[in-house]
Amino acid sequence: xxxxxxxxxxxxxxxxxxxxxxxxxxxxxxxxxxxxxxxxxxxxxxxxxxxxxxxxxxxxxxxxxxxxxxxxxxxxxxxxxxxxxxxxxxxxxxxxxxxxxxxxxxxxxxxxxx
Amino acid sequence: xxxxxxxxxxxxxxxxxxxxxxxxxxxxxxxxxxxxxxxxxxxxxxxxxxxxxxxxxxxxxxxxxxxxxxxxxxxxxxxxxxxxxxxxxxxxxxxxxxxxxxxxxxxxxxxxxx
Numbered sequence: 001x002x003x004x005x006x007x008x009x010x011x012x013x014x015x016x017x018x019x020x021x022x023x024x025x026x027x028x029x030x031x032x033x034x035x036x037x038x039x040x041x042x043x044x045x046x047x048x049x050x051x052x053x054x055x056x057x058x059x060x061x062x063x064x065x066x067x068x069x070x071x072x073x074x075x076x077x078x079x080x081x082x083x084x085x086x087x088x089x090x091x092x093x094x095x096x097x098x099x100x101x102x103x104x105x106x107x108x109x110x111x112x113x114x
Numbered sequence: 115x116x117x118x119x120x121x122x123x124x125x126x127x128x129x130x131x132x133x134x135x136x137x138x139x140x141x142x143x144x145x146x147x148x149x150x151x152x153x154x155x156x157x158x159x160x161x162x163x164x165x166x167x168x169x170x171x172x173x174x175x176x177x178x179x180x181x182x183x184x185x186x187x188x189x190x191x192x193x194x195x196x197x198x199x200x201x202x203x204x205x206x207x208x209x210x211x212x213x214x215x216x217x218x219x220x221x222x223x224x225x226x227x228x
Contacts, residue, residue: 009154034216043204044157044219090156101172102147102217104156 002027002093004105012111019063019078021108023091026072032094033074034102035065039087047089050074061085086112116140118220120205126226127195135190135223137205145208146188147172147217148180150201157204163188195227 007022025031033050048059055067061084065076074091091105121136137146144165149157149172159172163182177199179191188207192199202224206217 004156036219043221046216046218049216101159101162102157104149104158106154106156 002029002031002095002103004091004093004103006089006091006105006108008108009106010109010111012113013081014113015083016080019076019081019085019110021076021089021091021110023074023076023105024072025074025091025093027093027095029095033065033067034092034094035059035063035074035076036090036092037087038090038107044090047076081110081112083112083114086110118205118207118218120203120220120223122223123221124224126228127192128228129196131195132191132193133195133225134192135203135205135225137188137190137207137220138186139188139205139207139218140186141207141209141218142185143207143218144185144210145217146182147206147208148178148188148190149204149206150174150199151204151222152201160190160203195225197227199225200227201225 003026005024035047036044037047038044048057050057050067058064063078088107088109092102094102118139147162148160151157158174161180163169166185169180181189202222204222205220208217
């Protein structure tokens, strides 16, 4: 079975400081892993995805995530937060199967203070 | 190329009323999905379709029906709306199995049931 745990429901950082959003996953298969971002009253935008090609994945807007199989983690980081990063972030696991079902974490709300 | 579009964007219903949400995609994707998003719950899969004329139940299908008469459209129906169906509904689509599960999301429909 697949499941995702986002360890923090809210994270607050100051502009210019690093961002760390934590995600642990459980999967019976080799997983596909994603981070999606949702800005207020908007749809979901794909930030980055892991599909077994490389453990360090770079995404849009300076975000990256590292797949650590031994820790079953896929934490999202950014060296320097920007005000425009304030949004809700979802860690997502897929099975890599033809059905393509995705399993979402509950989300982490990122607040960026000036 | 509009991607994934959803109609309507907002709707208010009274308990017991019915309505249909329309999802359309112009990317020739085979797979389409309906999710609901509730605070603190992430996105949960309602129904999905792996091709024209086929549908299947997801995680939370009760109270909803779907149809996929045309490849580009995926309809979500509420026959008798209940306050518990107040939510934001997202549609997504995905190309045929390509080794990844990336889904492309619409902007969402905010539904309130009074």
